[in-house]
Amino acid sequence: MTVAQNSAFSSLNANTTTGNSTYNQNIIYMTSSGFNYYDNTPALVKNTKFGTYTKVSDNPLTIKYTINKGVKWSDGTPVNASDMLLNWASSITKYNDPKGVNFTSVYAGTGFDLITKTPEISDNGQSITFVYDKPYVDWELQPIVNMPAASTWELAGIDSKKGKAAQDAVVKAIQDNDTATLTKLATAWATGFNFEGMPSNKAALVTDGPYVISKLVKNQYVTLTANPAYNWGPKTHVSKITVRFIADQTAQVQALSNGEVNIIYGQATSDTVKALSAVKGVTTTTTPTSDYEHIDLTFNNKGPFDPATYGGDAAKALLVRQAFLKSIPRDQIIERLIKPLASNIKPDNSQTFIPGQDGYDASVAANGSSDYATLDNAGAKALLAKAGVKTPVTVKFAYANDNPRRAGEFQLLQAAAKASGFNVVDVGKPTADFFGANGLGSGKYNYDATVFAWSYTSLARTGAESQFITGGNSNFNGYSNKTVDADFKALETEQDNAKQIALLQDVDKQAWGDAMSMILFQLPDVTAHSNTVENVSDAPLVPNVFWNFFDWTVKK
Template sequence: MVALLAAVVVSGCTAAPEPGPTPADEVVVAVSVPFGSLNGATPDGRTPGSTLVRGLVQDGFVSLDARGVPVPDLTFGTVELLDEDPLTVRYTIGDDARWSDGVPVTADDLLLEWAARSGALDDVEPRLGADGEITNAAELDAGVAFAATSPALVHVHDQPTVDDEGRVTLTYAHPVADWLAALDVNVPAHVLGESVLGVADRATAADAVTRAIAARDAGALSRLAHAWRTAFDADELAGAPASAVTTGPYVVNAVLPDERVELRRNAAYRGARPARYQRLVVASDLHPLDQVAGLADGTVDVAAPVASPDVLEAFAEVGAEHVAAGDAAWQLVADTGHGGVLAPGDDGGADRAAQVREALWLTVPREQIVQEVMAPLWAQASADDTVLPTAGEGAGAAGVPPQDVSRARALLTRAQTATPVRVRLAADTADPLRARLVDLVVASAAQAGIEVVPTAPDAAPGAWDVALVTHGQDDLPAASVAGLWGSDGATNATGWSSDATDDALTALTEDPEPDDAAYDEVARTLLEGGAVLPLVRAPCLTAVPGTPAADRPDVDRVGPLQLSRADVTDWWSWATTSDR
């Protein structure tokens, strides 16, 4: 794109204003998920809309591909494994790594992220009510509460060291498989040094943050933690866009919460993927069909609406070119820790409960679900065998036994279980796709003598036996699997507990270079135990105009936008170039 030139017209002492970007210099991307925060370590910053924007405005040491494999960016810097015992990792920041306001990225930025994510400095933890909302906000604000402890960085107990060359070294007290993606640049230390600590000199503002960390200055840390948690949220950035300082090819120009984020080319960028356009808008306030209409009338250049038959029909009507792919993974999981017919503690013991779980899974018509629920939206849909989707596409893929109602009946007979066996299924049947899936599960299970009874998706533990869940990718693959399936996992909602699974998880999470076989072993224990049944991946649709308007940019190479991914940096390749 030709850079815009400011025109100055001599007319007395009056200069003409700078012209805005021509339409061909601005791209509009319409999605159905709002932006929440630039801080990728907060709940709002991990939402799909935030991940989408951050993938274009933030560079770092590594990004994650769809399979959960770290992809290094050597122009930003390097991450080196120095030793395995104890696990020791060194970060070297590249000369071209700098914030969008021109300030170089330094060790101070990494030390701030360690302070926030290790939990080492927090002196108060958030308490949640029954509705999941924080109940001690005042206590958090009064204390030191970054409230974002990472399951990886929690094992870095001591403050990282910085050598004379500005290289940062972390020493872990415990082996961590996700070390390569555990720490990265997130929010700018110098911005917090200016706004929170009152240091006007940008060159020393970041160092003031590091000094507060090293001194364990409770007053300064309390203010820093509060700003770290909140200052980069959409509502705050709407009133203070100058705080939206980032490291990627584009920079935030304006935020309209729940409506749009306006980006512009980052003039200070020296990295590997410069901006292709002068301006880019991510709009989230358009109805799916209005997104399609925008493709037709030239107000939208890329649309990623929620997949539905109406959207597909509208694509055809306006001649849009669309691509489809699988996105979030749908699975059935069994509650094995809170009583009920599928739990080992129920009448009949562990063997009987395991046989009932196996029988139930054998009734599920996975191929019928594919053909009747997903294929109408995505012709290439197929049954998904990925057992561990939080680790990435294909993680723990295993052969799932085919539907076999006769064998399911035989298992129930062998278990000496009276039929019909009543199984409560927690699912969101307000969604048409999920409702149709549940109908198919109910009908097929009945043939084997299992009465599946749908119940509310937010039912408490013990009020359901099976749940239809949706999983996206996590930014710490191994840790996410351990959290979900370890006996003491922080996110283990099913109560699954197995020595075999725990042993496999230990082998996975303590290996600094885990391979596919380590994930496969965890998956094998879960499938053999009847803990989970993979089903399908929900479809995602992404479209561009069939024929762009004459005054609109001709976008190309736009792939399917999979919003369940933890990192979509590579999706934005069409909006960047390789010209440095």
């Protein structure tokens, strides 16, 4: 079976700042396994064939995870507690220090920080027990197994140990707080699993899921072959899945029409929908997703939105940011680019809730988003005049320039913002580079504003924490607000639903008040598949259409 997605695969580790993309997560989902996953309702489904977890105590919150015997990495090494211990170590702030051991994990500063005591290993290395200092609201949704400990050791090049000996060495380094060894492991964990073609070191290819990567051609396709040993999760029905990287949606439709691909999925346009209507033998669906498009402004690059540009004058920088948000033609973007896909799409007016979610309406009523409800060139001009800045104000704008929708968004913004007194300069990159090692989140991409989508992989209350908190590894724009930091810290341990909502509503209000970002809309997911394949269905959470790849079948 062959599937088309918009952009290339580049990493088997989506928990790093540079590997955390939907396009990587799709492939990782099909090549990995774990304690649970979401179906398309979305409800959390436990995978007891992989292992089990038990709440041992509520006070202190204590969770014991046990991986079943027989669960193996694709090189034959057992999946065990060493892998769970490495995942914990890679996720805590202590080991995400730019001046020391630095795994660069997107989970740094989140719930794993509440586990300050090194977790204990038991049951001959099959179990691990996490003891939280305080109850953590999203404990069940944290990733528990990520990268293989033995492969990480091998990629670090510390010595020749492999398999169990390497796993034991990783455990010892963590238990002994051996920072010299952990520094090497962190580098290997963060970079060793990044590759755009087949890696020379096969340790980088080791996975624990139903498929393994058997072929990868840079910027073209990845082929996944069924793992013959896999029996610790849902049974698959297709021996080989190839995912082609086709940025142009029109080309995706043509490939589907020609029978070159069976499923297409990604950043659809009105032309895509029109073209699909003419293709016979194809089923097309449009599904609301949890992904949301947004424009972020950079606070820490000495650009037009950074107080440092104005000698530390935060009030002046805020006025310029507010002026820019007033210059975003959100209604035009939705009307021209999105409504042809889904006519009921409306603007999204919350930084922390999606439309229809409990708390959204009340948050929107009080968060200040109404100040930016429509394009307001006159209001923007007045704010720039009040700031006393020379116009036009140059804004370097980053986006995936081979994505037709994002290109359209840039063009509409550039024209609208010009009337306010902004010179919006194109610094876009192709998708593979935009999300690549030197792109978004790398610290090597110089831009003042950017557009992309955040994708929810779970229903975790703290799911967006690393995007907002000071120094968060998904906080790509240098945003910092002490109240927001405190709100998320409180949210981590808050058990009352109403109070959880109130904390997120305050984050929403603070973010709009700081003019840090403009939320545009929820992305509609347009998926089409040939009628020669069965059991294809979409889901609101990432990995979207891939959620039940194990059910896919090809008609004989």
